[in-house]
Amino acid sequence: MDVFAHYAPFIQDYIYRQGWQQLRPIQVAAAEEIFGTDHNVLLSASTAAGKTEAAFFPILTELSESGAKDSVNCLYIAPLKALINDQYSRLTELTEDSDIPVWRWHGDVAATQKRKMLKHPSGVLQITPESLESFMINKHMGIPHLFHGLRFVVIDELHSFLRSDRGGQTFCLIERLSRLAGVKPRRIGLSATIGNLREAAKFLGAGSGHRTVAPKVKNTRQVWRLSMEHFYQTDPQAASKDFDPAAPIEPKTDTAPEMADPGIGYIFEHTRGKKSLVFTNSREECEAVCQMLRSYSAARHEPDRFLIHHGNLSPAFRATAEDAMKDDDSYMTTCATATLELGIDIGKLEQAFQIDAPFTVSGFLQRMGRTGRRGNPPEMHFVMREEHPESRAMLPDLIPWPLLQGIALVQLYLEERWVEPPEPNRLPYSLLYHQTMSTLASGGEMSPAELAGRVLPLNYFHNVSQNDYRVLLRHLVKTDQIQQTERGDLIVGMAGERVVNNFKFYAVFQENEEFSVHAGSEELGTIVKPPPVGDKIAIAGRVWVVEDIDRQRHQVYCHGVKGRIPAYFGDVPGDIHPKILERMRQVLAESQMYPYLMKNAQARLTQARDTANIAGLPKKQLINLGGKMWCLFPWTGSYAFLALERLLRIKCAKRLNLRGFNSARPYFMEFAMDANAEEFFQVLKEEAAKDFDPLELLYPKEVPVFDKYDEYLPDDLVRKEFAQSILDIDEMKRCVARMGDRLHEKTKK
Structure with missing residues (x-):
């Protein structure tokens, strides 16, 4: 197929203006599938490979030729408002010479723009899963009119939806909307970090009525600039000539306290004069690292060159960091969590740092992929930090777990191109409750059979039995989440109204809420998302067991650990796949030294292997x-x-x-x-x-x-x-x- 000739004239003009000499392989493959078949299409290619254009060049061409003028024709779903804003600018530029409008719909979009879209539904609508949920509840009666001509649903950053209830919610909403509007749109999934294409394609297409394909394209060989260094939080370091693992560590007296962390000092020095990202694995760590880096600037009498970006910050704070990242003349460094992991265009970012190891290969690849745009190779530097073990520390505390985990993540991708697969076979009862209440709130009074007929056939609930659903409905009636009318039909109950009518209902993920922790009359500090009663928490330098949680007052009551106490998983920092632990074991067992390890990391790994070998680990x-x-x-x-x-x-x-x-x-x-x-x-x-x-x-x-x-x-x-x-x-x-x-x-x- 002569793909370029198939594109609409305004697409061809856009390509000329960009000065492109040829289309990329993913763009050719996508066009052949979208133009030539009615398949769903999964487009998986490396970061900055042109996936957005690969999808939208043919989609917009199709809409310009035969799109309904009184309906949304393409629904674009993305996990972040910032990603929508970024793609909105790109698509607006792309469609400026066409009659295809592009609309945004999320919490920061002005009401006037939303009213305008409702009055003139057309073109492309960009939306988050949470805003789509709100749309389904509050604009339910308008769905058939607004979406009767829907032909495509584009899901960006598909990998972020493969292993969570948020992904389940997204696909439930697509099915519900399609059924209401009487349409069978094709699904186009975009991602840079898909491991098992077959499983991901199956997940993407489930319940769509279309066959799903994932064209394989040969990506150009990519060079990485990758390093991994290890630091003890006080000197001496593992590669020091005078290092003795068994010797007690004397505190240094010639270094100011705020400059005493060599790992953070390493990041401080290596981000000077370069636009950088520093990834951490939690909001709390992100705050702490940013504060330390800023204290380094103050101690050196240098201007503050550090910004921060995480989900609990206000939109204005996040926008400030995003704007600074997009400015090619800026040399600021942003400390971030996963909020900057996804595909926001943050300009010519020179390098990324990762403190300790992420929990997934997917997360590592996404963070690495933030760099390496505009002709430069991706560049990431791992910084592994740990305290010196005490002189009487036992074997497990002598193993550098984050270092092993970081090596395992890198090696699994380099050796096997392995990335975590989807998780399609859960019993998602929490989401089942959510979609039941959403369906009832949007559709109004209906019989139990009608409600079950709308919810249970949703593909994500294929493992839920009718008996389980009866148990759920009886409980919801009993607790007044749902109320039964005299005719035996169901409506949202008084207790359910309080849940559904709160804007937080639109999200199925937990919001960060701080709880103050108390032991007797003593306040120990605050934590986010407390674990259930009986689990352990670490705060104020000690380990405690949760006795009670007052969720209304946001207080946790606990006592010091004594005796045998059942420990529950609680709010885990990450679900680590078995394959990663198996590869960590291999790292400890094998003798090879990996080329990206720097001198301290090499020395620390050698020490760990020697320690393990003496103890008989890992055999x-x-x-x-x-x-x-x-x-x-x-x-x-x-x-x-x-x-x-x-x-x-x-x-x-x-x-x-x-x-x-x-x-x-x-x-x-x-x-x-x-x-x-x-x-x-x-x-x-x-x-x-x-x-x-x-x-x-x-x-x-x-x-x-x-x-x-x-x-x-x-x-x-x-x-x-x-x-x-x-x-x-x-x-x-x-x-x-x-x-x-x-x-x-x-x-x-």
Whole structure:
């Protein structure tokens, strides 16, 4: 196909103005599919490969030739308002010589623009999932008129929707809107970080009525500028000639306290005169790092050159950072969380720093992809920081877990091009509640059968049984979330009105809310998103156990850890896939030195390998720490680790007399027991091999609230979702079987 000749004249003129000599491979492949078939199309190519143009050149051409003039023809869904604003500018420029309007719809768009779109629906509508949810509830009656000519739905940054209820919400909304408007739009997914194209394409197309294809294109060979350095938070460093891991660390007296962190000092020096991003893994760490970097500027009597960007900041603060990033003459550095991980055009960014390791290969690739635009190679520098271990520290505390994790993420992609796959088979009861209430709020009074007929067929709920839905509806009627009329029909109840009529209802992800932490009469500080009662938190330099949570007053009550206390997963920093832990184990076992490691990181990895080798790691997974104290290294993912932890505590504890249990998920577990290693593995293998109900791995009366709307669900469904969707029992059993196989091989020898 002569793709260029198929494009509308205004698209051809745009290409001429840009001075392009030829189309990119992804643009040719996309055009052939969009022009020549009725398929859904997944466009996966490296950052800055031209995916947006690849999708919109043919889409806009199609709309210019046969798009309905009184309907939205293309719906563009993106995870961030900032990404919509950025793409709005690009699409507006692209369509300026056509009669195809581009509209934005999110919380920061003026009401006058929204009214104008409602009066003259047409062209391309850009929207976030949350604004689309609001649209479905508040503009329900207008959906058939507004979208009767909808032909395309473009989902940008598709990877960000593959492993969360937010993605489930997005695809539920697309299905509901399509059904209401009587249309079957084609879906076009865009992403730079898809690992398994087949699984992602299946996820993209589910319930669409169209076949989904993912054209494979040969990307140009990409060179990375990648480094990974390690720093102890006080000198000496691992590569120092006088470094002695066993020696006590004397505090330095010749360095000002605010300049005493070598890792942050390294970032400070290497961002001078360069436009940079510094990624952290949490909002709290982002704030702390930015404050330290600014204190360095003050101590050096230099101008403040540091900005900050995260989800809890006001739109004005975020916009300031985004504008500075887009300014090619600016040499500011922005400290950020995942809010700048996605595809916002932030201009000629020279380099990115990552403090410690992200939790996913996808996150690493997205952050790396922020750089390397406009002809330069992607450039990222990992900075791994840890405190010197105490002189009496035990084996697990001598292993540099973030360093191993960072190496594993990089190697998995370099060696296998592996990225985390979608998670399509959960029991998403929290989202089921949300979409039930949304459907009822938008559609008004309806019979239970009609409500079930609108919600249960949504593809994302394919694992939910009719019986489970009956249990949910009865509970919602009982708790006045839903009210039953005299005719037996259902409407939103008084308690449900309070939930649905709050603007926060449009989002299925948890908002950050601070809770003050109290132990007796003492206030310890604040935390975000407290874990359930019984879980541990770290604050004020100690570990505490949550006794009670007052969600209305935003207060948490706790006491110091004593005895055996069931520990729950809580608000994990990231769901780490089993494959990453398996690769971390290989990093510890192999002898090769990776070319991107700098001298301190090389020295620290060598020390860790020597320490592990002396202890028998990683071949041995159960290490005696002295006396009856043991440490288990499962080398499996977060949710399989959690299942294994519960199997040990609930099924094996009595047989082994386990006590003093402590976990650092998903890396290791420490405990005391009366058994030896052979007896431990024998009991563990026997218990894991049994055909038990996953609910048996919950503690008595435990209701592990995990997702945003779990508090409105019946306890039985919360327990069932946790047991069957959160706990990865199948992977846990495979993990135990591998342990048993290795033990059996050792015994035979």
